[in-house]
Amino acid sequence: MTPFVAMIRKDLQLFFADRRAVIMSFAVPIAIASFFGSIFSGPSRNREPARISIAIVDEDGSAISKAVVTGAQADPNLRVTMPTADEARDEVRRGRTSVAVIIPKDFGDKAGQAFFGGGEKPPLDVLFDPSRNVEVAMVRGILTEHVMQAVSKEMFGGEHGRTLVTQALPQIEASTMPEDQKRALVDMLKSINNFYRQPSAASQATAGPRGITMPYTVNEQPMTAGQNVAYNGYAHSFAGMGVQFLLFAAANLGIEILLERQKGLWKRLRSAPVSKAMLLGARVASMTIVGLMTMLVSFGFAMIVFGVGLRAA
Amino acid sequence: MLNVKNLRKTFGSLVAVDDVTFAVEGGQLLGLLGPNGAGKTTTVSMIAGLLTADRGDVLVGGSRLSSDTDPVKRRIGLVPQDLALYEELSARDNLRFFGALYGLSGRALDQAISRAVDLVELADRLRDTVKTFSGGMKRRLNLAASLLHDPDILLLDEPTVGVDPQSRNAIFDNLEVLKRRGKALLYTTHYMEEAERLADRIVVIDHGKVIANDTLDGLQALAGVAAAGRATLESVFLTLTGRSLRD
Numbered sequence: 001m002t003p004f005v006a007m008i009r010k011d012l013q014l015f016f017a018d019r020r021a022v023i024m025s026f027a028v029p030i031a032i033a034s035f036f037g038s039i040f041s042g043p044s045r046n047r048e049p050a051r052i053s054i055a056i057v058d059e060d061g062s063a064i065s066k067a068v069v070t071g072a073q074a075d076p077n078l079r080v081t082m083p084t085a086d087e088a089r090d091e092v093r094r095g096r097t098s099v100a101v102i103i104p105k106d107f108g109d110k111a112g113q114a115f116f117g118g119g120e121k122p123p124l125d126v127l128f129d130p131s132r133n134v135e136v137a138m139v140r141g142i143l144t145e146h147v148m149q150a151v152s153k154e155m156f157g158g159e160h161g162r163t164l165v166t167q168a169l170p171q172i173e174a175s176t177m178p179e180d181q182k183r184a185l186v187d188m189l190k191s192i193n194n195f196y197r198q199p200s201a202a203s204q205a206t207a208g209p210r211g212i213t214m215p216y217t218v219n220e221q222p223m224t225a226g227q228n229v230a231y232n233g234y235a236h237s238f239a240g241m242g243v244q245f246l247l248f249a250a251a252n253l254g255i256e257i258l259l260e261r262q263k264g265l266w267k268r269l270r271s272a273p274v275s276k277a278m279l280l281g282a283r284v285a286s287m288t289i290v291g292l293m294t295m296l297v298s299f300g301f302a303m304i305v306f307g308v309g310l311r312a313a
Numbered sequence: 314m315l316n317v318k319n320l321r322k323t324f325g326s327l328v329a330v331d332d333v334t335f336a337v338e339g340g341q342l343l344g345l346l347g348p349n350g351a352g353k354t355t356t357v358s359m360i361a362g363l364l365t366a367d368r369g370d371v372l373v374g375g376s377r378l379s380s381d382t383d384p385v386k387r388r389i390g391l392v393p394q395d396l397a398l399y400e401e402l403s404a405r406d407n408l409r410f411f412g413a414l415y416g417l418s419g420r421a422l423d424q425a426i427s428r429a430v431d432l433v434e435l436a437d438r439l440r441d442t443v444k445t446f447s448g449g450m451k452r453r454l455n456l457a458a459s460l461l462h463d464p465d466i467l468l469l470d471e472p473t474v475g476v477d478p479q480s481r482n483a484i485f486d487n488l489e490v491l492k493r494r495g496k497a498l499l500y501t502t503h504y505m506e507e508a509e510r511l512a513d514r515i516v517v518i519d520h521g522k523v524i525a526n527d528t529l530d531g532l533q534a535l536a537g538v539a540a541a542g543r544a545t546l547e548s549v550f551l552t553l554t555g556r557s558l559r560d
Contacts, residue, residue, distance in 0.1 A: 003415075006409075007410075007414075010406070010410045014399060014402065017401040263395055263397065264395025264396070265397045265398075268411065271363060271391040272411075272414035273381070273387055273414075274381065275380075275381045276381060
């Protein structure tokens with residue numbers, strides 16, 4: 001056995017004799033990478049996207065507020081519960097729910113009037129967990145869509161909307177608005193009322209969705225390693241953790257040399273007829289072997305358990 | 314066997330070893346004595362090739378040590394003051410590794426291990442991990458690890474630090490055997506009774522310089538303490554080096 005091989009063999013013997021080193025090198029990267037992979041893996045082909053938990057308290061009970069709730073419940077990005085106001089507060093405080101929305105009494109009326117700029121805008125109380133700001137921003141955006149859709153739908157065809165339009169016409173006539181603008185607005189509202197009085201139009205209108213909706217759809221395309229290659233977050237987390245533990249192994253290389261100096265072993269090694277380059281080279285070689293074994297075990301586990309492939313990401 | 318000539322080593326402005334000269338013949342044990350910081354370990358390190366001398370020569374059987382991989386190194390065995398062993402490995406694995414560093418392998422390595430552990434009486438503990446050994450056993454294994462390549466010269470840097478009297482006595486017996494086998498032994502120690510028992514010649518070093526190089530009787534005469542009766546080496550040592558404390 002050459003001194004070089006003997007040094008590598010000794011390092012591997014020492015490595016496998018140290019149970020903590022083995023656990024640190026093999027089990028810990030797998031555990032950490034699995035944890036982060038589960039967090040950042042995102043939706044795969046067969047899984048539903050992660051939903052944001054939201055509690056909605058409907059204190060209004062109007063057609064508009066009910067439509068907002070219905071829209072939110074149908075939204076694929078939200079998981080909606082309907083607790084009382086106190087329960088909603090408690091759920092957010094305990095971190096069980098990211099956001100709670102309280103729709104106050106008379107929200108529907110006020111929102112309808114404010115829709116044409118004629119009344120005070122009603123508030124929506126949003127209770128949120130301060131540690132989940134990103135989810136709050138997402139809920140705000142999603143909610144805007146549903147509220148606009150519900151209010152516009154009601155205002156352009158609902159019973160409540162017709163009443164509001166009828167009430168608004170004399171107010172507009174009596175207002176100090178410039179005559180040409182006043183005439184245009186009155187004509188528009190009368191046209192809306194006339195449209196919904198026609199039976200065929202009304203039946204057609206109730207058949208499908210109305211109101212303001214998003215004027216586009218989103219076609220999402222994850223850019224992965226190739227066509228039909230699904231994103232796998234475990235591939236990223238295992239690769240990242242593998243590199244991280246290689247760096248740890250490299251740092252450990254320096255530490256072990258210092259420890260050998262401290263223990264006097266370095267003197268014995270240096271007194272043998274071997275060069276410093278061989279001493280360091282053997283240490284680098286053994287570290288490389290341990291690093292490769294770590295990567296092999298980690299990726300082997302990831303391939304078998306999480307289906308990570310070389311083209312998985 | 315070992316000739317040290319006009320050796321000098323400085324670390325910045327500190328002169329650690331200054332013009333040190335002595336020789337050790339085969340079958341002889343030379344005691345290298347000196348207070349803390351006198352330059353003993355620096356001298357041993359230069360002989361073992363761990364440090365490069367600023368000036369002077371170390372001749373091993375007439376040959377000068379030229380590089381890390383010089384074959385002359387095979388004629389030297391170093392027993393470091395620290396227990397230079399891998400505690401997590403068995404005694405056999407330690408010895409196999411240290412023997413392989415000197416190019417030993419296969420049957421030759423097995424025979425070398427067998428000879429070394431027989432000498433230090435650890436043959437029955439070869440399979441045990443070193444961390445299960447007592448302090449005395451570790452010291453004996455430390456010695457065995459330096460004998461595998463059958464060196465002509467053995468450098469022993471305080472090899473009995475922290476061991477019980479039985480183990481120390483066993484190590485002395487081992488060294489007596491090695492002397493009889495014709496090995497040249499350089500032995501640094503703080504224990505005067507060790508030098509008195511083992512050393513054929515004694516070199517006293519202080520502030521990096523050799524202040525005495527003689528037999529025990531010669532040193533007693535040099536220090537002028539013999540007239541008062543049979544003086545111990547310790548009294549000779551204190552006479553030569555003074556009583557002031559060293560760092």
